[in-house]
Amino acid sequence: MNPFEAKYTSEALELIADMEQGLLLLETHPDDVSLVQQVFRSLHTLKGNSAMMGFKVIADFTHHLEAIYEFVRAEKIKVTAPIINITLASLDHLSVLLNSNKQLSDANKQIHESLTTDILTIITNMGNDHRSIVACEGQAVDSHERISEAPKRKAIISGIRVPVERLDTMMSLVTELITLQAKLSVLTSEHPQPDLLAAAESLEKISTRIRDNAFSMCLVPVENMVTPFHRLVRDLASELHKEIDFITEGTETELDKNIMEGLQDPLMHLLRNSIDHGIEEPAVREQNGKPRHGRIVLRAYCAGAHVYLEIQDDGKGMNKEKIRSKAIKQGLIGENDVLSDKELLQLVFVPGFSTAEQITETSGRGVGMDVVKRRIADIKGQVAIHSTENAGTTVTIQLPITLSIIDGLLVKVNGADYVIPLSAVDICQELSSVQLLNTFSNTIVIDDQVIPFINLQHELAGQASSMPGKEIVVVQYSEKKIGLLVDIIAGKFQAVLKPLGQYFNHLDIVTGATILGDGNIALVLDTNNVIEQFFNKKTGRYELTAAS
Incomplete structure (x- = not known):
């Protein structure tokens, strides 16, 4: 693909995304003139650019579609559900053409002809004869020319396109x-x-x-990936005969583009779960004293060095007893095991776990939530669930703002260098021999607080340290504070994250490596996984001696 065609394709796909967003708003605000103008201008621009590049199939198809919105602009017809539906289907078809060779193939020829027939039928029903259709289509060009004759403002370049x-x-x-x-x-x-x-x-x-x-x-705003979700909720809700309002908040919040790319599939799956499992059918909601329309909120916000995304629905919530009985049946927990609500809900992330009674195309195959957790972990994120029966479910995703460079705390354990992300650190403190002697059941008192601690010298198996003193790094773990005992705190360090080789792929407690100023390598610790594996006692000691 030559540079000019690549630029055309990129701009065309952006125009289609803008139109799709406008159409979804137009569906709920059919009399909004500005939205009609937005869709019309985008169609006209796409048509003109396609004709200039010689892509006649796209130009002709867009020309017919544009004529419908000229009728709407002229107030000869109102925006209706059929018009919205055929326009969205047409945009999907245009996206396929743009992402292929811009020409018709055997696979999409039938769809192209069917959509063209439907569009021309709408146009024909609006005009008495062919001349009125041509005149109406001609108005689109005339009106655009009239707009171009208006006084022009001095062009100000506020931004430029930069290839990824x-x-x-x-x-x-x-x-x-x-x-x-x-x-x-x-x-x-x-x-x-x-x-x-x-x-x-x-x-x-x-x-x-x-x-x-x-x-x-x-960094790109979260709103850049929201439009497909609006479409998903609209189409799937209609398919399942549900009425759902999809609301977004804080979508101006920005994320690293690489993180955002990794979020698309997990968010899509979580939304499908909310639509399918969470939101009840209108009649059921009314019986339970709820509004007919369900509500799903996608919320984004920053807190400290993290970005949080929440998917919240006001549906039926999750049945914890059902989860418990299913987990016992699958041998995940024993009948006498006592689990908190939070621990029970975390079971939905176990591979193959599902409480669905029947398999559908939407969900229930026992795959999904474990993949969601793994995909989020791949972009250094964490996911948690809170649910109240008959009130709804909230899934919270915690993400770093970027993946490439982090501010960290450089520490030494057993002679090896490690980096603890500074975003997780609460306080650092040197411990006296008296404090170490007064420890009980791996807890220590710091600033009048009893804090459990983990001795990394023991957990990161290696040679025992001959250093007489110890220091502690207190990190945040969920709502708790946990201490990590290290030999030396070397100080703050700006870590350039490098991926690990296959040798370390099995180590969940390590998220990457970084090269120090003296040329040595330090491993970057995932403090949450260190703490989880310590308390769960699943893997025993970690063999990291090769890292030193």
Whole structure:
């Protein structure tokens, strides 16, 4: 694909996304003139660009579709459900054409002819003869020309298009700069010359600003991925004969584009679950004293160094006793095991677990929620469920803002270097020998708080440390605080995350590696998994001696 065609395709797909968003709003606000104008302008632009590039099939098809909205603009007809439906189906067809070779194939020829016939039927029903149709279609061109003759404002370039490949290259160079700057810091500490120290300090400030600026370029608002979800809720609710209002909040919140790409499928599955399992049919909701229309809210917000996404529905909620009995039947828990509500709900993430009574095309095959958790874990996120029977379910996803560089705390355990993400750290403290002697059942008192702790020297199996002193890093784990006992806290460190090789793929407690300024490698710990595996006692000691 040549550069001009690639740019055309990218812009055309953006126009289709804008139209789809406008149509979904137009469905609930059919008299909104601005929305009609938005759809019409996008169709006209797509038609013109396609004709200019020589893609006659797309140009002709869009020309017919545009004529319908010229009738709407002229107030000769109202926007109706059939018009919305045929337009959405047409946009789907155009997307297929754009993503293929821009021409008709045996696979899409029948769909193309069927849609064209339906569009022309609508146009024919609006006109008395062929001349009125042609005149109406001609009005679209005339009106556009009239708009173009209006006074023009001075063009101001507020943004430019940058290929994703260039952004990826820039981020790669930024990570190399950060690594090099760390190496320079080590050299200046070894050779503390005034001029060298000043230059290194200035470089650190500049590299930090370059890093932050580069990050901001790779962040995209959550609203960029919301339009397909509106369509999903609309179509699936109709298929299941349910009435659902889909509401989005905080979609101006920004995320790393790579994280957002990894979120599409998990969010799609969670929404399908809410539509299929969560929201009841209108008659059932009325019997239970609820409004006929169910409600699903997708909410995004920032808190500290994390972005949170919530999918909340006001449906029937999850039956915890049903989950418990199913788990006992599958041998996941014993009949006498005592689990909290939170622990029970986490069982839905076990591979193959499902409480669905029958298999449908939408859900119930026992696959899905475990994949959701794994996909979210792949982008360094965590997922939790809260549900109240007859009131609804909320799924909360916690995500890092970016995947490439993190602020971390460099620590040493058994002579090896590790990085603890700074976003998880609550406090750090050096422990006296008296405090260590007064520990009981792996708990320690810090600032009048009794805090359970894990001795990483024991858990990260290796040679016993000969260092007499110990330090503790208190991290946040869910709503609790847990201490991690280390040998030395070396200080704050900006870690450039590198993927691990196959040798470490089995280690859930490690999320990546980073190169230190002295050339050594440090593993980045996932504190949540360290704590979970310690308390669950599933894997015993971790063999990480090869990392040192």
